[in-house]
Ligand SMILES: O=C(O)[C@H](O)COP(=O)(O)O
Ligand SMILES: [Mn+2]
């Protein structure tokens with residue numbers, strides 16, 4: 065939804081009191097990451113898992129449980145074929161409005177050619193005569209962090225606008241797309257680069273690695289991940305050297321079953337004499353072509369900040385660097401970017417802070433920014449430090465999440481419980497990551513264990529809400545664990561000749577549940593029935609109501625109605 069420029073400033077921040085819902089009830093908000101709704105089936109890990117708390121919410125009060133949309137245009141993505149993800153999901157949950165998201169904004173800028181007229185492109189273009197253009201990012205059509213078709217257009221456009229020497233540093237996916245698909249994406253990219261070479265552009269893939277092991281860490285969980293990428297991309301150093309990326313991806317996958325697309329070790333492409341074909345050196349231009357912020361911020365810092373003590377960069381090249389988007393509006397990082405990010409304004413967090421509502425938010429590292437930074441419209445920090453407290457529980461590092469599928473769910477829930485019981489907060493908000501993080505590993509058994517742990521965490525929070533006479537809202541940001549297998553068009557799992565299925569590691573297009581309740585909820589409060597197409601963006605107005613206020617008029621409508629209860 066486009067904003068009228070200038071209109072924001074005129075609007076007052078004060079919210080009217082809700083006629084029927086009181087203030088100062090503690091509202092516990094649980095976002096179950098990657099928890100969608102799908103028919104029962106052996107590959108629906110949420111269904112298979114023992115989840116008595118969530119089951120009771122669904123069965124216990126049908127007028128206080130419903131499904132909402134969490135994918136596609138309902139969350140500002142280009143089409144309804146786009147699965148949901150944490151960024152757009154938490155943006156919508158927190159902002160109460162639907163904004164055209166990064167994926168869509170980049171599409172528009174590429175289609176119109178405006179991307180080449182912007183400040184960011186003009187800036188990097190200054191390096192094209194004498195330097196190399198490096199493009200670093202996730203190579204897939206997942207549409208969560210990046211899209212290969214956007215990379216293809218950018219390659220073509222950059223070469224038409226003067227880039228003579230181009231090096232692509234790829235990160236293989238297998239998380240937002242099927243494992244093993246990296247081979248096809250590399251083939252596609254190599255074909256494109258060969259076509260550019262025919263036109264006289266010196267264009268090659270220079271390095272690569274799996275996204276979870278190389279470069280794409282987030283929220284400063286493990287800087288070693290970024291270092292591995294830096295060594296390959298900037299220094300041209302990696303444990304594995306290959307004459308081409310295609311060989312690299314095929315061989316590394318064949319040699320070690322643990323080297324799947326997500327965890328492929330870093331490699332560099334070398335010439336006949338064994339020299340890396342594309343280290344990043346002084347005078348070069350660099351673009352990180354992911355549009356999504358969380359997993360690019362750390363690399364952006366390494367490329368842009370003169371001082372950085374997180375790892376030894378060995379060499380800090382003098383480059384012109386632009387992000388596909390600006391990844392952090394507060395930090396202004398990076399300072400140059402090709403496409404302006406969505407301006408997500410007047411989020412529920414900011415409104416509530418202006419209206420004296422005290423908020424506590426918590427998750428473990430891997431999802432901490434989801435329930436703070438994304439929730440607040442991609443802003444780091446507090447709106448009002450006197451009213452807000454955000455707490456992060458350190459995530460496990462160095463292991464895939466199927467090894468410890470319970471993650472820190474209970475620890476996060478216990479922090480929330482303490483915050484609820486403390487009497488110091490009006491909203492206590494958490495993200496419970498298991499269904500998503502373990503779901504992404506494709507390990508069914510572990511995902512089932514993760515869903516069980518998530519359910520236990522919800523129980524801890526609901527018990528605390530019960531104790532203080534509060535209200536709860538339990539929902540999710542998108543699907544994942546409820547469908548863990550690749551299916552044919554009719555929905556049947558696809559089996560190979562040996563009867564094996566391929567695990568689905570990605571998110572889904574499924575709706576997510578939302579449940580409200582608790583002793584503090586007005587007896588007449590139920591879900592409205594006139595919003596069958598409601599989505600995540602309708603949650604913010606609902607929450608504002610539950611805090612005792614009318615929602616701003618420009619928000620997507622509230623999900624609840626409050627009928628007077630007869631004596
Ligand atoms: O970054 C990731 O882990 C996946 O690409 C998307 O997962 P998320 O949107 O749940 O973070
Ligand atoms: Mn998520």
Ligand SMILES: [Mn+2]
Nearest residue numbers: 098500501504
């Ligand atoms: Mn996910």
